[in-house]
Amino acid sequence: MDNSKVRCYVCERNCTIALGRRGFCGAYENRDGCLVHVGWGRLSAAESRPIEIKPLFHYWPNSTSLTFSGWGCNFLCPWCQNYLLSWVRVCVDGPVVPPERLVEWARRAGDEGLCASFNEPVTLFDYLLDLAEVARREGFYLSLVTNAYFTTRAVDALVGAGWDGWSVDIKGCPEASRRRRDVLPGVDHEVVFRNARRVLDNGGHVEMIYLVVPGYNDVCAEWIIERHLDYLGPDVPLHVNRYYPAFRWGEPPTPVETLLRIAEKARRAGIKYVYVGNVHDPELExxxxxxxxxxxxxxxxxxxxxxxxxxxxxxxxxxxxxxxxxxxxxxxxxxxxxxxxxx
Ligand code: SF4
Known part of the structure; x- marks a missing residue:
């Protein structure tokens, strides 16, 4: 590799970044041959929210967490609900929120924990490690909503720092990638399960989220159920969630019968805690x-x-x-x- 280039090992994209340029997510930059986290502390949102909205149903039930986000993403899904945060690059002139202030907001809101969500926490990796030191001292739990496309080293570092509640989005499967080569090109969907297993092995908590997107990953149910049981076992909850049209994806919402069929298949296969979300039926949750x-x-x-x-x-x-x-x-x-x- 050219000496002036640097490689980022935060996520599985492993970007090789030329001098003065940024990696795919826009949060890491090569400055004079050093990898700099330009997304550090540059937050796009911060709001106290229920943990059930993540969704995390088996983690600190009925608590609230100070939920925050940065800018950019390492995936860029065309159905993203938060594309105004994810499909943009962080502006280095923006204000920085020090970890102490975020923790102070959580205390003021009466929250039990903090949660990195809205955009992909990959873009806040170094900030999350620094934030953990402050937040854990104050007794807050730490959770994240993520595509889990970190490197294994990054997973170990996060769980080791105290980020132990993982709501993991499953985006697709090999069949979905074959069906739509233009969507998430080059993404290895198996990595998500490998990393979820890694979180469990490090003593963390995991819940898997399958947002069923018509026209892309609605062909993935069997693959996902199989991987779930092989990698994670029957006790890890699976949320089968309804998609609604957003951003560049115009397919109509997932039919409820499709969600119910997938949930039933998952239960029959042996997954013990299967929930159907985004249909607002308490029976299904x-x-x-x-x-x-x-x-x-x-x-x-x-x-x-x-x-x-x-x-x-x-x-x-x-x-x-x-x-x-x-x-x-x-x-x-x-x-x-x-x-x-x-x-
Ligand atoms: S965190 Fe960003 S810069 Fe680093 S490998 Fe992933 S996409 Fe590339």
């Missing part, structure tokens, strides 16, 4: 005991409206049959829905 069928947790409007688990020695059980239900963190009790915006 409730947690049932996989052993006796009892309804244990009901959610509505991104809030827990019924909590029926019993806590015993730091673990949560079904009160009827005693089955252990995997929950990371604590159920925080009744808490109203609030969206407090700082940026």
């Amino acid at each position: 409730a947690t049932r005991c996989p052993r006796c069928g009892k309804v244990l947790v009901v959610r509505e409007g991104y809030r827990v409206t019924h909590w029926g688990l019993v806590e015993e020695g730091g673990r949560y059980r079904c009160p009827r049959c005693g089955e252990i239900i995997p929950i990371r963190g604590k159920y925080v009790g009744p808490k109203p829905t609030r969206y407090i915006t700082f940026i």
